[in-house]
Amino acid sequence: IRNLNDLKGRKLILGPKADAETNAAAVESLSDAKLEQHITMETAGSIESGVYAVSDGDVAATIITDYLPPLLEGCGKIAKGELRVIAKTKPVPFVEVFAVGHITDEEEQRLRNALEQVGRNADLLKFLESKTGFVSVAAEEIAKETERSPQSKLSDWTDWRGTGRDGQFAGLPQSFPQELNTLWTAKVTGPALAGIAATEEFVVVPDKDVGLMRDIFRCFNAKTGAELWTLEYPAETKLEYTNAPRANPVIHEGLVYLLGALGDLHCVELATGKVIWRKHFRKDFGAERPHWGWSSPPLVVEEKLIINPGAKDASLVALDRKTGKTLWQTPGHAAAYSALLLGTFSGVRQIVGYDVAELGGWDPKTGKRLWEVIPPRRSDFNVGTPLVLGNTLLVATENNATRVYSFDKTGKLNPQPTVVNEDLAPDTCSPVLSGDRVFCSGYGELFCLDRKQNFKTVWGELNDFFYDHTNIIAGNNRILVWTTGGDLLLIAADKDTYTQLAHIRPFGKRKVESTSHPALMKDRIYLRDSQELKCLSWKAKP
Numbered sequence: 134i135r136n137l138n139d140l141k142g143r144k145l146i147l148g149p150k151a152d153a154e155t156n157a158a159a160v161e162s163l164s165d166a167k168l169e170q171h172i173t174m175e176t177a178g179s180i181e182s183g184v185y186a187v188s189d190g191d192v193a194a195t196i197i198t199d200y201l202p203p204l205l206e207g208c209g210k211i212a213k214g215e216l217r218v219i220a221k222t223k224p225v226p227f228v229e230v231f232a233v234g235h236i237t238d239e240e241e242q243r244l245r246n247a248l249e250q251v252g253r254n255a256d257l258l259k260f261l262e263s264k265t266g267f268v269s270v271a272a273e274e275i276a277k278e279t280e281r282s283p284q285s286k287l288s289d290w291t292d293w294r295g296t297g298r299d300g301q302f303a304g305l306p307q308s309f310p311q312e313l314n315t316l317w318t319a320k321v322t323g324p325a326l327a328g329i330a331a332t333e334e335f336v337v338v339p340d341k342d343v344g345l346m347r348d349i350f351r352c353f354n355a356k357t358g359a360e361l362w363t364l365e366y367p368a369e370t371k372l373e374y375t376n377a378p379r380a381n382p383v384i385h386e387g388l389v390y391l392l393g394a395l396g397d398l399h400c401v402e403l404a405t406g407k408v409i410w411r412k413h414f415r416k417d418f419g420a421e422r423p424h425w426g427w428s429s430p431p432l433v434v435e436e437k438l439i440i441n442p443g444a445k446d447a448s449l450v451a452l453d454r455k456t457g458k459t460l461w462q463t464p465g466h467a468a469a470y471s472a473l474l475l476g477t478f479s480g481v482r483q484i485v486g487y488d489v490a491e492l493g494g495w496d497p498k499t500g501k502r503l504w505e506v507i508p509p510r511r512s513d514f515n516v517g518t519p520l521v522l523g524n525t526l527l528v529a530t531e532n533n534a535t536r537v538y539s540f541d542k543t544g545k546l547n548p549q550p551t552v553v554n555e556d557l558a559p560d561t562c563s564p565v566l567s568g569d570r571v572f573c574s575g576y577g578e579l580f581c582l583d584r585k586q587n588f589k590t591v592w593g594e595l596n597d598f599f600y601d602h603t604n605i606i607a608g609n610n611r612i613l614v615w616t617t618g619g620d621l622l623l624i625a626a627d628k629d630t631y632t633q634l635a636h637i638r639p640f641g642k643r644k645v646e647s648t649s650h651p652a653l654m655k656d657r658i659y660l661r662d663s664q665e666l667k668c669l670s671w672k673a674k675p
Contacts, residue, residue, distance in 0.1 A: 143193035146183035154225040191436035290652035293381035300565035309635035317358030328381035328650030339378035362406030379428035394426030410457030420444035443468025463500035469515035481544025487515035531560040567607035567626035594631035619645025
């Protein structure tokens with residue numbers, strides 16, 4: 134490909150709609166060249182994801198900003214000269230600020246002061262085409278803008294533990310009313326094991342028939358609760374803790390990926406329920422079913438769908454997410470139950486997660502195993518999802534407790550943890566981060582660890598609420614806990630003692646057993662037990 138005309142009949146990735154330079158300006162340039170109708174255009178979720186799609190050979194070209202290639206080369210994410218510029222759009226003025234996820238109050242103030250200094254420099258103002266430069270915005274205004282933004286984490290819940298697989302939701306309220314407002318309810322029939330996925334239009338729930346003979350995936354209208362479609366198929370083999378689906382649905386660009394506990398994987402059109410393609414972990418990859426069934430939700434990496442059947446020659450597999458075609462498969466161990474993550478450590482982009490034996494990292498382009506670490510104590514169940522903390526990885530399991538690992542300059546995990554906290558040792562729960570504190574429960578106790586104090590335990594709360602699995606969501610100096618017994622708890626995340634702000638039983642006095650991860654959207658929360666799916670709001674009734 135040497136020029137724009139060479140793109141005819143090929144696929145092009147645009148930047149996010151909110152980014153004028155890589156989206157609107159690019160569309161205008163293609164329209165001026167009369168090529169708009171001859172090129173298949175898709176919109177990326179982030180500016181850099183188009184680069185990875187080109188690098189992996191998934192698309193012919195992408196639209197990116199001028200600064201991005203040298204930045205990605207410097208970080209080691211792409212090789213020098215791997216990208217070639219074939220055309221440029223009209224210039225678009227913009228300002229970009231890069232910052233790490235966690236900075237101290239002092240660092241934040243220094244950054245604010247530096248930005249405010251711009252307003253006192255006439256030359257800089259001229260180049261920025263600005264009269265006043267940067268203006269400090271109150272936190273309340275930032276919150277309002279976040280709520281309006283279509284890219285906000287308030288707008289969808291399309292994956293396990295949310296869009297980042299990290300249990301974050303910026304819109305958690307400071308307090309709850311005495312009761313939540315029920316917007317609608319819908320009937321479900323099976324054990325409440327798998328989590329819920331939701332967009333502004335659709336809510337997808339894995340389910341089971343009453344006799345535990347068929348997997349059922351249900352899609353509801355997000356506003357009314359009306360059932361729009363179901364996907365059903367026979368799934369009769371008995372498992373411990375029932376044979377209901379465990380894996381969270383994954384929604385991406387109009388498709389939803391649905392995995393049953395017995396290894397049935399379907400790619401379905403979200404709006405209609407039409408099956409696009411299907412795979413079976415045992416029949417297609419020769420994998421043996423894990424003792425408690427397949428539980429890991431598929432991971433979307435640009436145009437790939439990463440799955441972990443756990444077969445000897447197909448431990449991890451990358452599929453074309455639109456066709457189901459196998460792109461690569463890599464040998465290894467049997468599957469664990471934890472979700473895989475995509476992260477960048479020391480500039481090396483990689484898939485990280487567990488198999489049955491160990492923690493590992495894989496190259497998303499090829500499936501090559503980059504590193505592996507076997508913990509000192511064996512027989513962890515490997516259920517909880519690791520937590521990415523900058524250039525480190527926090528993992529928490531029942532036999533090896535909580536550990537934080539660093540990475541060397543080549544992107545390999547250093548086998549000796551930098552921190553170990555023996556207090557927190559969960560068998561199934563996944564940790565979340567709120568500010569500089571980590572929250573997770575294990576064996577009847579909810580723990581708070583302080584990242585600034587080398588992950589020292591700040592407090593632990595022993596309570597029947599936490600006797601079994603809990604799903605924890607963090608945001609806005611609060612954590613929201615949904616317990617197996619049907620208790621919804623709002624807890625202060627910035628206190629040095631356990632401070633419970635609200636306790637609600639959304640399903641009333643009836644006995645509840647639910648490990649299903651809630652989905653949150655704006656002021657709504659979707660919860661389920663074995664009888665009902667509920668759409669609730671913490672806003673007062675009009």
